[in-house]
Amino acid sequence: MRRVLSAHRCPGxxxxxxxxxxxxxxxxxxxxxxxxxxxxxEEVLPSNTARLAARxxxxxxxxxxxxxxxxLSTEGLVQxxxxxxxxxxxxxxRELTPEYVASLQQPFNLIVPDGKWRxxxxxxxxxxxxxxxxxxxxxxxxxxxxxxxxQPNDQSLCTLEAIARALGxxxxxxxxxxxxxxxxxxxERTLWARGMLPARHCVTGGIPDEAYSLRCPPxxxxxxxxTQDLPDA
Numbered sequence: 001m002r003r004v005l006s007a008h009r010c011p012g013x014x015x016x017x018x019x020x021x022x023x024x025x026x027x028x029x030x031x032x033x034x035x036x037x038x039x040x041x042e043e044v045l046p047s048n049t050a051r052l053a054a055r056x057x058x059x060x061x062x063x064x065x066x067x068x069x070x071x072l073s074t075e076g077l078v079q080x081x082x083x084x085x086x087x088x089x090x091x092x093x094r095e096l097t098p099e100y101v102a103s104l105q106q107p108f109n110l111i112v113p114d115g116k117w118r119x120x121x122x123x124x125x126x127x128x129x130x131x132x133x134x135x136x137x138x139x140x141x142x143x144x145x146x147x148x149x150x151q152p153n154d155q156s157l158c159t160l161e162a163i164a165r166a167l168g169x170x171x172x173x174x175x176x177x178x179x180x181x182x183x184x185x186x187x188e189r190t191l192w193a194r195g196m197l198p199a200r201h202c203v204t205g206g207i208p209d210e211a212y213s214l215r216c217p218p219x220x221x222x223x224x225x226x227t228q229d230l231p232d233a
Contacts, residue, residue, distance in 0.1 A: 012055070013186070014046055018211035019193060021185045026056045026178040031107040032171050034060040034163060035077060039115030039123070040067045047148045049160035049183065050114040056179055057163075065123060066115075074129035082109035086133045087166050088124045093135035096169035100136075108170050114159045138165040145184050147191060158183070181205075 009015065012022040034057050042048045043064065054060045065072040078084045083105040094100055111133065113120040124130060144151060146158035157165070160183050168176030184204040191197045192207060 013052070015186065015189060016193065016211070018208055019189045020208070021182065021189060021205065024182045024185045024205060025052070026175075026182065027058055028056055028172075028175045028178065029058045030167065030171055030175055032059065032110055032167060033079070033082065033107070034110045034112060034167075036060065036062045036112045036114050036159070036163075037065050037072065037123070037127075038062050039113075039119045040064050041119065042115055048114070049146065049158045049186075050112070050163075052182065052186065053160040053163045053179065056182060062114075065127070066119070072127065072129070077111065077129055078133070079109055082107055084109040084111060084133045085136045086124065086130055087112045087137070087162060088120065088135050089137035090124065090135045093137040095139055096136050096166060097139065098169075101170055110163070110166060110170065112159065112163055112166075136166070138162060138169065141165060145180070145187060147187055 008017055010017050010020040010022060013020055013025065015021065034053070036050045036054060038048075038050055042050065050062065054062050063073055063077075064070075085104075085108060087110055111130070113123055115123065124135075138157070140155065143154060144157050144161055146161060149158070160179060164176045164179035164183075167179070181204065188197060188203040189205075189207065189211075192203050193211075197203060
């Protein structure tokens with residue numbers, strides 16, 4: 001089950017209310033349909049980025065796998081008239097180059113496993129509903145901006161980044177930029193709240209005044225520095 005948010009957290013972006021970034025979350029209406037297959041272990045984690053991706057994409061949904069005694073719903077997972085793709089970097093995954101994308105039927109049905117690496121490996125291999133769906137991966141790019149969890153390697157991306165880059169290759173670079181921007185806002189506000197970003201101006205989109213006042217006593221607000229700790233965002 002999803003955790004119950006405490007009263008001091010925003011129900012939309014799930015961060016502490018003074019740091020709310022809901023106004024930064026886009027409502028992107030794309031042709032590509034995105035289905036996120038989230039492992040149940042991710043449901044309770046505030047650092048999960050798949051929920052944020054789903055909020056920003058109108059034509060998207062989240063389905064849960066791994067619940068004891070409750071099978072993943074696969075009804076309508078693959079739709080006739082859409083090219084289904086599994087965003088999973090297996091050994092035989094095709095890179096989403098312009099040439100490969102041009103060779104595919106449109107619109108797309110992008111299926112995205114979400115979970116820890118071992119969870120997604122096992123799930124992608126064993127789930128019968130995914131058999132026969134082409135595996136794709138995003139082209140190599142800039143390092144991940146996601147600094148709220150340890151990554152397995154330098155090439156690893158969080159789920160939102162992988163979705164954003166895939167959509168950038170499949171349909172819309174502008175959508176990619178908007179999703180990546182809201183991720184930066186979330187990550188940097190969280191790090192700022194933890195005292196890991198020292199200055200207010202270092203945070204993408206800035207810090208709301210009410211949040212800044214929580215960190216510094218009135219005599220220090222003018223300095224716009226942040227040296228005191230605030231409980232986790």
